[in-house]
Amino acid sequence: MSVAGEAGPGDAVTLGELGEAGILGDIFAALTTTERVLVGPGDDTALLATSGPVLATTDAMVRGRDWLDEWSSARDVGAKVVVQNLADLAAMGGVGTGLLVTLIAPGTLPARWARELTGGIAEVSAATGVPVIGGDLSSSDGAVAVSVTALGELPGGRAVLRSGAAPGADLAVSGSLGRSAAGLEVLRRSDADWWPPQEYAEVAAGWVAYHCRPDPDLSQGPRAADSGALAMLDVSDGLVRDAGRIATASSVRVDLDEEVLAGSAGVYEPVLGARTALDCVLSGGEEHSLLAAFPAGEAPRGWTVVGTIAETGAAGPGVWWRGERATGGGWDHFGG
Numbered sequence: 080m081s082v083a084g085e086a087g088p089g090d091a092v093t094l095g096e097l098g099e100a101g102i103l104g105d106i107f108a109a110l111t112t113t114e115r116v117l118v119g120p121g122d123d124t125a126l127l128a129t130s131g132p133v134l135a136t137t138d139a140m141v142r143g144r145d146w147l148d149e150w151s152s153a154r155d156v157g158a159k160v161v162v163q164n165l166a167d168l169a170a171m172g173g174v175g176t177g178l179l180v181t182l183i184a185p186g187t188l189p190a191r192w193a194r195e196l197t198g199g200i201a202e203v204s205a206a207t208g209v210p211v212i213g214g215d216l217s218s219s220d221g222a223v224a225v226s227v228t229a230l231g232e233l234p235g236g237r238a239v240l241r242s243g244a245a246p247g248a249d250l251a252v253s254g255s256l257g258r259s260a261a262g263l264e265v266l267r268r269s270d271a272d273w274w275p276p277q278e279y280a281e282v283a284a285g286w287v288a289y290h291c292r293p294d295p296d297l298s299q300g301p302r303a304a305d306s307g308a309l310a311m312l313d314v315s316d317g318l319v320r321d322a323g324r325i326a327t328a329s330s331v332r333v334d335l336d337e338e339v340l341a342g343s344a345g346v347y348e349p350v351l352g353a354r355t356a357l358d359c360v361l362s363g364g365e366e367h368s369l370l371a372a373f374p375a376g377e378a379p380r381g382w383t384v385v386g387t388i389a390e391t392g393a394a395g396p397g398v399w400w401r402g403e404r405a406t407g408g409g410w411d412h413f414g415g
């Protein structure tokens with residue numbers, strides 16, 4: 080990598096000044112490893128011992144698109160991009176075995192930012208026992224992007240796809256709905272000098288924290304697979320949109336439970352109002368809770384049944400809400 084650092088007098092050290100070897104030395108020194116990493120960072124590739132089929136997924140975040148520096152610290156970004164990847168593994172019933180991290184940034188980026196990014200990655204890596212086994216650095220003219228590739232395996236030996244939902248099954252969620260979106264909404268409104276009512280300040284701060292650094296219970300993925308989940312994914316683009324993916328892949332209809340979901344929205348309503356609260360629950364993205372279909376009555380304890388799976392009618396696969404097909408909502412990278 081060749082980057083031209085242009086730090087002014089008194090500025091913090093930049094990536095350009097530190098150089099690739101210095102940056103990588105910094106980054107990998109902060110990370111832990113496991114015995115299955117036969118060759119770690121520093122050689123041409125890593126060498127990882129595996130127990131069978133390998134899950135592989137990748138997800139990137141771009142400054143200005145996927146995070147704003149005003150709202151998210153480098154540590155938040157590092158933690159979030161890893162969690163997004165591990166949630167995809169969990170959504171198959173899997174667990175992570177290794178992470179590959181790529182940072183693309185201008186030479187003028189403060190080295191401190193990259194170190195804190197690594198700190199966020201290292202925190203999730205240590206908490207989940209999934210080591211960083213390699214990475215890459217590349218320079219840009221200004222864009223900052225962080226990409227993570229996660230490798231994983233299936234403890235139960237069975238991958239849970241999106242296509243296994245069958246009529247009569249329950250659709251259930253592990254964890255929250257709408258919390259990340261509620262946090263984003265609080266951030267947006269606070270930019271316009273709006274603040275949550277005093278008695279909700281703490282709970283609203285919790286939503287913001289979850290938006291910046293989601294913390295879903297990923298152990299529920301393998302648990303769901305063990306419990307006979309028929310189809311599963313993580314809620315990354317909103318309940319309606321993600322349930323729609325199960326509906327399409329499984330050629331079924333999903334009927335969402337109005338009463339249960341109105342209850343979920345009730346948490347946000349006193350702060351955000353009824354309409355926004357329901358939007359958060361139905362369309363809020365980046366939640367990374369797991370959404371799965373189980374044979375009727377067999378959702379594991381702690382999961383919340385939010386709908387039922389039915390035969391498609393003449394209208395074809397889709398998601399129904401209050402007797403109508405639910406469309407749109409949720410985040411689309413290119414549709415906005």
Ligand SMILES: [Mg+2]
Pocket residue numbers: 166167170312313315
């Ligand atoms: Mg996913």
